[in-house]
Amino acid sequence: GAVVSQHPSWVICKSGTSVKIECRSLDFQATTMFWYRQFPKQSLMLMATSNEGSKATYEQGVEKDKFLINHASLTLSTLTVTSAHPEDSSFYICSARDIDSNTEEQFFGPGTRLTVL
Amino acid sequence: GENVEQHPSTLSVQEGDSAVIKCTYSDSASNYFPWYKQELGKRPQLIIDIRSNVGEKKDQRIAVTLNKTAKHFSLHITETQPEDSAVYFCAASFYGNNRLAFGKGNQVVVIP
Numbered sequence: 001g002a003v004v005s006q007h008p009s010w011v012i013c014k015s016g017t018s019v020k021i022e023c024r025s026l027d028f029q030a031t032t033m034f035w036y037r038q039f040p041k042q043s044l045m046l047m048a049t050s051n052e053g054s055k056a057t058y059e060q061g062v063e064k065d066k067f068l069i070n071h072a073s074l075t076l077s078t079l080t081v082t083s084a085h086p087e088d089s090s091f092y093i094c095s096a097r098d099i100d101s102n103t104e105e106q107f108f109g110p111g112t113r114l115t116v117l
Numbered sequence: 118g119e120n121v122e123q124h125p126s127t128l129s130v131q132e133g134d135s136a137v138i139k140c141t142y143s144d145s146a147s148n149y150f151p152w153y154k155q156e157l158g159k160r161p162q163l164i165i166d167i168r169s170n171v172g173e174k175k176d177q178r179i180a181v182t183l184n185k186t187a188k189h190f191s192l193h194i195t196e197t198q199p200e201d202s203a204v205y206f207c208a209a210s211f212y213g214n215n216r217l218a219f220g221k222g223n224q225v226v227v228i229p
Contacts, residue, residue: 006133046217
């Protein structure tokens with residue numbers, strides 16, 4: 001089946017630093033990937049849609065300059081949390097759709113747990 | 118945007134009984150409705166999905182029903198087993214595209 005990986009699986013950083021999270025589709029190509037944030041015991045909130053070769057589309061209330069998204073290839077999207085603060089601590093999950101599939105299923109990565117001290 | 122509401126928030130069932138989770142959505146253009154199961158600290162796993170041109174879909178012990186007129190859809194789990202214990206999220210595509218809006222989740226506890 002389709003596999004999506006994320007790296008790192010967890011990261012602890014100091015306030016004010018930037019953190020980059022990678023999302024890779026391992027056995028399929030994805031023109032579109034999605035980034036979600038999930039706080040403890042809460043739902044997944046869509047942050048942005050990452051489009052290969054073009055700018056990401058951000059959801060209302062998500063700061064573009066704080067959450068930088070790059071989708072440079074059909075198998076890799078990155079999310080950079082810039083100048084991270086404790087309130088950015090969360091579980092970040094990506095998902096991807098197979099461009100060759102006729103279904104709408106999104107395959108999720110294992111998530112990255114970010115803790116900002 | 119799309120607003121998905123999910124009820125109840127917690128559901129406890131005896132092993133072997135059925136569990137039903139209901140969701141409502143607001144965007145009449147939504148055409149894809151997946152259900153995900155998430156265990157603590159892990160990724161969401163798709164368990165079943167349904168498109169708007171279908172009223173019901175079944176996969177072994179799991180079924181989903183969709184009422185487009187009322188804008189609600191439900192997950193049915195029959196013959197529940199302890200391994201069914203998890204958080205279940207419903208979702209709906211919005212603006213007629215691939216973006217998903219998720220419900221708040223439902224903690225299902227199957228009591229052995």
